Amino acid sequence: MKQVRIPEDRIGVIIGEGGETKQDFEELTDCEVKIEGNVVKVEGEAFDELMAEKAVKAVGRGFNPDKALQLVEKDVGFHIINIKDFTQNSSRQEELKGRVIGRDGETRRHIEKEANIDLSVYGTTVALIGKGQNIQVAVEALNMLLNGSTHSTAYDYLERNQSKIVR
Structure with a gap:
């Protein structure tokens, strides 16, 4: 049995309307899903x-x-970058989040499109x-942004590495 602690505001998303999403999780993963507080047991x-x-x-x-259930497909991976690894200052963390999201979500969408990933x-x-x-390509571009490179530098990196992207 695996146990995953998730934020309380995301528990309802796992359950879904009338338990539909939880049932989908169980069917697609062949696992029993139990929720106790903010702990999900599979x-x-x-x-x-x-x-x-x-x-x-x-x-x-x-x-x-x-999008999360794509992870049951072969060759689909999941990666987490913790912004705290780049700064412990909470106001700076908000700035870095803003750099990744961009104005009206533009940077996030650009990275998703160019790297063919969901973010x-x-x-x-x-x-x-x-x-x-x-x-791997997207993480490198994100690391550039989080380490202070310009958006154009990260975008150029994505463009130069299109041959590595699987469509």
Whole structure:
């Protein structure tokens, strides 16, 4: 059995209207899903538990269930960047989140499109879902932004590495 603690405001997302989403999780992962407070327990075969655990973590990091359940597919990965690793100053963390999101979400959308990944900024984390090599390219661009590079430098990096992106 795997246990995942997620933010309380994301528990309702796991359950879904009338328990629909929880049922979808159970069907797609072949695991039993139990919720106790803000802890989600998944129980099944070891590999299935691992897939379910990643999907639950993805919902906990702000993804909608449909995007999170992509993680049960072959070759789809999940990666979390903690903004706290770049600064302990909470006002600076908000600035860095803003750099990743961009004006009206423009930077986030640009990275998603160019790297062919899904990206969520939630709390002090940036989470990514996608093919492994796509995540690697996106993480490098995000690290550039979080370390203070200009947006154009990160965008240029994404452009130069299009040959590594799986469509």
